[in-house]
Amino acid sequence: MSEDVELSLFLEYARRRLAFEYDDEEVGELAVRIIRTLLERGEAIPDENLALILGVSAVELRRVLHTMHKVGLIRLTRETLDQYRYEYKWSIDREFIRKFLIQHLEKVSSKLTQRIEILSSTTIYVCPTCYRGYMLDEAYEYDFKCPRDDTELVQVNASLEITLLANIIKNLKVEGKQ
Ligand SMILES: [Zn+2]
Incomplete structure (x- = not known):
């Protein structure tokens, strides 16, 4: 993957993930700016410095940063100032993004x-x-009719879906290796 492709995939993932976590598109945009x-x-x-640069409240920013860290989108380091005080710092670099994407692709492909x-x-x-799915034994038990709405159940065309999924996995692996 080229650096541009990596970065845009990563930003898109971060934007969607944070918008989802907070149910708020603006938080997604903030994650991208961060x-x-x-x-x-x-x-x-x-x-505090990052809040000044971005022009947002430090309290809100801290919340978003911790969520980003929890889902692995950002690096947190603790520096010792003196015997009693620590300072938390946030960072990210290309290597971090690359590792994140490779791990993410592996997770997606193992689910598939x-x-x-x-x-x-x-x-x-x-x-x-209603698009609800049933295993064979369940379908049999319900006499091949949906218990919710009494619609006749249809068998999923497994071979078609398998071909499709196998293709997706192949593409993911190609993308991950480039
Ligand atoms: Zn149904």
């Missing part, structure tokens, strides 16, 4: 592999009305 600023500065910055295993080992039925 990452861009830390990358431009190229050094570890304490949260699991899904393929389920699809290949069992027959799955789905309700065309």
Whole structure:
């Protein structure tokens, strides 16, 4: 992956993840600004300074920074000032972003592999009305009708979905290696 592609994937993921965590698009945008600023500065910055640079309240920023750290989007280092005091600093670099993306791709592809295993080992039925899925034994128990809305269940075309998922995994692996 080129650096530009890596960065835009990472920023897009961070934006969506934080918007999701806070159910607030603005927090997603703030996460993007945080990452861009830390990358431009190229050094570890304490949260008070970062708040000044970004023009946001330090309290709000700290909350967002801790969430970003929790989900692995940012690096936190603790520096000892003297015997009693510490300073927390935040940073990010290209290597950090690269490692994050590789780990993320591995997680996604292992989830997809699991899904393929389920699809290949069992027959799955789905309700065309509410899209709820049923394993063969469940479908059998309900007489192949959805218990919610009485719609006739249809068998999922597993081979089509497996082909699709296998392709996605292949592409993810290619992207991860470039
Ligand atoms: Zn249904």
